[in-house]
Amino acid sequence: MSWIPFNRHGGAKQRVVSRQSERELEREVKKLEELDEVSRKLYKDGKRYVEANNGLSKAEHKIVQDLKSSGICETDRQFYLNVESWEKSLDELDKNRQEMNTNIQKTVVEPMKKYSSVFPSVQSAIKKREQSLQDYNKTQAKYNKYQDRDRTGQNIVKLDTNKKALDSAKEEFENQNLALRQDLPQFIDGRIDYFKPSFDALIRSQLTYSTEAFKTYAEVSSDLFQHSKLSEQERKARINQTLNEMRALSITVDD
Numbered sequence: 001m002s003w004i005p006f007n008r009h010g011g012a013k014q015r016v017v018s019r020q021s022e023r024e025l026e027r028e029v030k031k032l033e034e035l036d037e038v039s040r041k042l043y044k045d046g047k048r049y050v051e052a053n054n055g056l057s058k059a060e061h062k063i064v065q066d067l068k069s070s071g072i073c074e075t076d077r078q079f080y081l082n083v084e085s086w087e088k089s090l091d092e093l094d095k096n097r098q099e100m101n102t103n104i105q106k107t108v109v110e111p112m113k114k115y116s117s118v119f120p121s122v123q124s125a126i127k128k129r130e131q132s133l134q135d136y137n138k139t140q141a142k143y144n145k146y147q148d149r150d151r152t153g154q155n156i157v158k159l160d161t162n163k164k165a166l167d168s169a170k171e172e173f174e175n176q177n178l179a180l181r182q183d184l185p186q187f188i189d190g191r192i193d194y195f196k197p198s199f200d201a202l203i204r205s206q207l208t209y210s211t212e213a214f215k216t217y218a219e220v221s222s223d224l225f226q227h228s229k230l231s232e233q234e235r236k237a238r239i240n241q242t243l244n245e246m247r248a249l250s251i252t253v254d255d
Contacts, residue, residue, distance in 0.1 A: 016136050016173070028184045029126060035191060036119045039112050042195075046108035050101045057094050064090065085223045089216050096212045103205035107198040115194060122187065129176040136173040139166045 064087045067073060073080040143166045146159040 016140050016170070017133060017177075025181065025184075028181075028188065031188050032119075032122065032184065035188060036116070039116045039119075043109060043112035043116060046104055046112060050104050050109070053097050053101050053104075057090075057097055060090055060093070061087075082224045086220055089220045092216050093213060096209050096216075100205050100209040103201065107201040107205065111195070111198045118187075122184075125176075125180060125183075129173070129180050132169070132173040132176045136166075136169045139169040142166075 064083060067083045068080070068087075073083060139162065143159070143162040146155055146162055149155045149159075
């Protein structure tokens with residue numbers, strides 16, 4: 001969204017709004033611009049989060065399928081059973097991951113989409129206020145011009161006409177300005193109350209998924225290593241020993 005900066009209205013002989021007042025409002029609009037940008041980023045991040053989870057699921061299934069179609073599973077029965085055990089656990093992991101994705105959609109993506117949809121209306125109100133200020137400045141300048149002229153019958157009529165136009169423009173601007181000054185800070189301050197429930201729900205969803213994933217992987221680990229008497233340290237040492245033996249082969253030695 002393009003946020004239009006305030007005009008300085010420097011051409012008017014008499015400023016109808018103080019520079020200090022304009023700077024204060026500009027700061028609020030700047031906060032709003034940053035909030036708009038952050039909300040759009042959170043919306044996109046939520047969608048990427050779901051896509052990443054789906055990608056992780058596909059990657060895990062792809063690894064399992066590649067292992068099952070490899071020669072290792074054909075020659076090593078125990079390894080094949082280990083891969084089968086892992087594959088079965090993926091169904092439970094996918095179920096939990098899908099629940100988390102649904103929660104991400106409900107707690108981040110959809111709320112941020114709804115939140116972002118409000119900003120065009122706020123931007124429209126800012127532009128409307130800016131336009132009313134320009135009109136106010138123009139009618140003020142025109143009224144001032146006739147005030148400086150001779151009090152002829154024609155000039156008095158024009159002065160009276162411009163005074164009515166000035167009163168109308170002033171009232172319109174003050175209404176727009178008051179509404180914006182009251183509503184903008186409230187809208188900005190409400191961001192935490194709006195997003196905090198979503199943030200809390202997201203964290204709880206992640207905690208639930210991580211807990212269930214840990215349980216599932218713990219069960220798989222128990223199945224995989226139930227026949228192994230090696231400790232974790234011993235297992236790592238054996239892997240390193242095997243790797244060193246492979247590196248020592250003539251076909252792997254650099255010339």
